[in-house]
Amino acid sequence: MTYLDHAATTPMLPVAVARYSEALGRVGNPSSLHTAGRRARKDVEEARESIAGAVGALPTEVVLATGGTEADNLAVKGIYWARREADPRHTGVVVSAVEHHAVLDAAEWLAEHEGATLHVLGVDETGRVHPSALRELLAAHADEIAVVSVMWANNEVGSVNDVRALADVAHEFDVPLHTDAVQAVGSLPVDFATSGADALSLTGHKLGGPVGVGALLLRRDASCMPLLHGGGQERDVRSGTLDVAGTLSLAAAVHAAVDDVPRRTVELAGLRDDLVARLVAEVPDATLNGVPLDAAPVAGGPARLPGNAHLSFPGCEGDSLLMLLDAHEIECSTGSACTAGVARPSHVLLAMGVEEAAARGSLRFSLGHSSTAADVDAAVAAIGPVVERARGALARS
Amino acid sequence: MRVLAAMSGGVDSAVAAARARDAGHDVVGVHLALSAKPATMREGARGCCSVEDSHDARRCADVLDIPFYVWDMAARFTEDVVEPFVAEYAAGRTPNPCLRCNEKIKFSAVLDRALALGFDAVVTGHYARLTDGVLRRAVDPDKDQSYVLGVLTADQLAHAMFPLGESPKSEVRAEAARRGLVVAEKPDSHDICFIPSGDTRGFLADRLSEAPGELVDAVSGAVLGRHSGVAGFTVGQRHGLGLQAPAADGRPRYVLGIEPVSRQVTVGPVEELDVHALSASAPVWHGGHGVTEDVVVQVRAHGGLAPARVTVSDDGLEAALAEPLRGVAPGQAVVVYSGDRVLGSATITSTR
Numbered sequence: 154m155t156y157l158d159h160a161a162t163t164p165m166l167p168v169a170v171a172r173y174s175e176a177l178g179r180v181g182n183p184s185s186l187h188t189a190g191r192r193a194r195k196d197v198e199e200a201r202e203s204i205a206g207a208v209g210a211l212p213t214e215v216v217l218a219t220g221g222t223e224a225d226n227l228a229v230k231g232i233y234w235a236r237r238e239a240d241p242r243h244t245g246v247v248v249s250a251v252e253h254h255a256v257l258d259a260a261e262w263l264a265e266h267e268g269a270t271l272h273v274l275g276v277d278e279t280g281r282v283h284p285s286a287l288r289e290l291l292a293a294h295a296d297e298i299a300v301v302s303v304m305w306a307n308n309e310v311g312s313v314n315d316v317r318a319l320a321d322v323a324h325e326f327d328v329p330l331h332t333d334a335v336q337a338v339g340s341l342p343v344d345f346a347t348s349g350a351d352a353l354s355l356t357g358h359k360l361g362g363p364v365g366v367g368a369l370l371l372r373r374d375a376s377c378m379p380l381l382h383g384g385g386q387e388r389d390v391r392s393g394t395l396d397v398a399g400t401l402s403l404a405a406a407v408h409a410a411v412d413d414v415p416r417r418t419v420e421l422a423g424l425r426d427d428l429v430a431r432l433v434a435e436v437p438d439a440t441l442n443g444v445p446l447d448a449a450p451v452a453g454g455p456a457r458l459p460g461n462a463h464l465s466f467p468g469c470e471g472d473s474l475l476m477l478l479d480a481h482e483i484e485c486s487t488g489s490a491c492t493a494g495v496a497r498p499s500h501v502l503l504a505m506g507v508e509e510a511a512a513r514g515s516l517r518f519s520l521g522h523s524s525t526a527a528d529v530d531a532a533v534a535a536i537g538p539v540v541e542r543a544r545g546a547l548a549r550s
Numbered sequence: 551m552r553v554l555a556a557m558s559g560g561v562d563s564a565v566a567a568a569r570a571r572d573a574g575h576d577v578v579g580v581h582l583a584l585s586a587k588p589a590t591m592r593e594g595a596r597g598c599c600s601v602e603d604s605h606d607a608r609r610c611a612d613v614l615d616i617p618f619y620v621w622d623m624a625a626r627f628t629e630d631v632v633e634p635f636v637a638e639y640a641a642g643r644t645p646n647p648c649l650r651c652n653e654k655i656k657f658s659a660v661l662d663r664a665l666a667l668g669f670d671a672v673v674t675g676h677y678a679r680l681t682d683g684v685l686r687r688a689v690d691p692d693k694d695q696s697y698v699l700g701v702l703t704a705d706q707l708a709h710a711m712f713p714l715g716e717s718p719k720s721e722v723r724a725e726a727a728r729r730g731l732v733v734a735e736k737p738d739s740h741d742i743c744f745i746p747s748g749d750t751r752g753f754l755a756d757r758l759s760e761a762p763g764e765l766v767d768a769v770s771g772a773v774l775g776r777h778s779g780v781a782g783f784t785v786g787q788r789h790g791l792g793l794q795a796p797a798a799d800g801r802p803r804y805v806l807g808i809e810p811v812s813r814q815v816t817v818g819p820v821e822e823l824d825v826h827a828l829s830a831s832a833p834v835w836h837g838g839h840g841v842t843e844d845v846v847v848q849v850r851a852h853g854g855l856a857p858a859r860v861t862v863s864d865d866g867l868e869a870a871l872a873e874p875l876r877g878v879a880p881g882q883a884v885v886v887y888s889g890d891r892v893l894g895s896a897t898i899t900s901t902r
């Protein structure tokens with residue numbers, strides 16, 4: 154099997170597996186006062202400090218949650234509610250057009266059920282949000298905006314935003330900014346404090362940790378209403394008995410992945426550049442979507458996720474490509490999976506101005522920590538005949 | 551062979567896929583998404599197009615350990631099945647959308663794509679037998695679906711597989727349970743999959759700009775009442791005519807004919823429904839069409855059988871029925887059988 158879908162989920166790192174399985178055998182609720190509880194509390198707090206240290210946050214800013222989806226919902230809805238309560242005029246929600254559904258649908262839900270006004274920030278043809286676009290929007294609506302959410306790195310095409318510049322603009326207008334950094338942490342240099350963001354989502358399973366554990370980094374001075382009410386374990390912003398084993402494993406993974414970023418960035422980008430060049434050599438009319446591989450850096454880091462290769466293959470249905478590659482034991486994706494499994498053209502590509510037909514005929518190959526040159530070779534070897542077949546299928550239907 | 555199993559999420563297509571796999575074929579399951587906006591959950595026993603059905607199909611494929619994909623056929627389905635369905639009613643005819651779906655979607659759009667992608671055949675959970683290109687009725691007479699498959703050409707049948715034709719439904723359900731397929735007890739879907747409410751009249755009313763017309767007594771020519779539009783009336787229909795006064799003889803009245811241009815719906819007593827002969831167009835013949843005596847025609851999906859003498863022309867057929875049939879509606883298919891063998895299928899244009 155050639156696994157080229159690390160952006161969907163990536164294998165757990167051995168240290169994370171070890172930490173997880175070792176911790177699973179121990180009892181203890183971190184909220185209990187006895188010895189087992191104290192021990193669990195100590196483990197969780199050490200893990201929290203480790204996570205905070207790795208991503209440039211304070212330990213109190215780490216709100217543990219079940220992953221990216223919960224962190225995104227908590228940030229968008231929680232900050233919206235808190236800001237609206239502080240000032241009833243704050244009913245605007247600003248999101249970029251290319252957000253993950255965890256942000257986009259949360260914002261749409263607020264518009265449908267909570268009286269919010271939704272403002273969607275457009276992106277350029279590479280999928281990036283320009284700070285000037287945010288400034289223009291805030292200049293017109295500053296008094297009404299409760300929260301801005303713009304992702305750090307896009308999960309489909311890998312484009313990286315200048316979060317610092319965006320946060321600066323938001324703060325000029327006294328508006329808090331959340332960033333979904335689920336794809337960024339462990340792949341790019343991410344420092345919460347210097348990013349200027351007020352809230353940042355991360356999740357374990359995209360960086361070598363377990364599924365179902367993640368965090369919202371939330372600035373000490375940011376106000377946020379809870380989604381989940383109960384014991385108030387996490388700063389009263391999030392309730393639920395803490396997942397000790399998951400948190401320890403998450404911390405081990407975050408630590409290892411972040412330490413490895415400088416090496417990974419170079420190594421993965423090398424493999425990815427090779428993959429793109431050779432795919433295009435096999436299929437000369439294939440085009441790379443998103444930021445060009447030689448684009449200038451963003452905030453001192455790569456302008457594109459180093460493991461991301463997203464291409465359109467004219468005359469093909471992404472569905473057909475996926476199925477044929479699957480039959481060749483090559484696992485990749487058409488972008489983001491959808492509930493019914495029905496492939497709709499990606500909202501990300503459409504927002505970038507890609508035409509619907511081209512959007513339907515695209516594939517995402519995403520590399521990660523276990524990727525090798527042999528994976529690239531396998532994909533390159535398969536693509537020619539697969540594209541030819543898929544073209545035949547589209548031509549006939 | 552590499553075969554593509556069309557999996558609706560129901561018990562029949564799941565067992566069909568399983569049998570194809572057991573027969574040694576390399577099977578890939580595909581669920582056809584036919585609605586652009588599928589409902590989340592199935593409504594009662596109707597339909598097969600909800601997200602829940604798609605999940606059922608996926609679950610079965612996983613149990614069978616075969617790859618599974620969803621193919622978006624919503625646009626084609628709308629264009630080739632739903633829109634013609636509405637247009638046929640608007641023209642006063644009674645379409646059969648399941649037949650059209652087999653003809654235009656499953657064994658056309660899907661089959662074409664499958665062949666282009668390197669598959670050899672499409673396998674479905676239809677109850678029919680297919681041996682050496684000869685299409686026959688299924689052994690389970692209650693379940694037999696050869697009527698809605700008769701429209702397939704020899705070329706289409708050459709790439710079709712119907713593994714359930716030899717089995718009674720009860721056996722298929724038992725086999726599904728034995729195989730651990732969660733859909734073993736799932737109710738049969740009936741009605742029209744894209745009208746999950748079952749309200750065909752309402753569905754049509756939403757889509758057609760309807761104009762009122764008269765309900766006329768076929769015998770006396772008297773105007774008995776008015777209707778709000780012809781769509782949804784079907785020849786043979788008894789209920790929902792909106793007539794206040796009973797007939798002079800106190801007997802029920804039935805729709806005998808629909809005239810879309812004048813929008814006149816004629817009604818009359820049951821014996822006026824008797825059809826002794828019919829004409830049909832757009833025929834598809836299987837393996838020549840020499841046999842015209844000693845045949846049986848079927849004029850709707852369930853029942854509606856009569857011995858007949860069939861005269862074949864280039865672009866149609868005439869059938870003289872040995873026994874009258876009731877409720878024969880233009881737009882439906884007439885399928886010609888010799889014993890259990892399907893000889894051909896055509897679309898009914900008129901009846902006498």
Ligand SMILES: Cc1ncc(COP(=O)(O)O)c(C=O)c1O
Pocket residue numbers: 160161219220221222223225253255304306307308333335336356357358365367
């Ligand atoms: C950008 C982005 N945000 C949020 C999520 C959701 O994260 P999780 O799977 O942890 O809920 C994902 C993963 O699919 C993602 O790629």
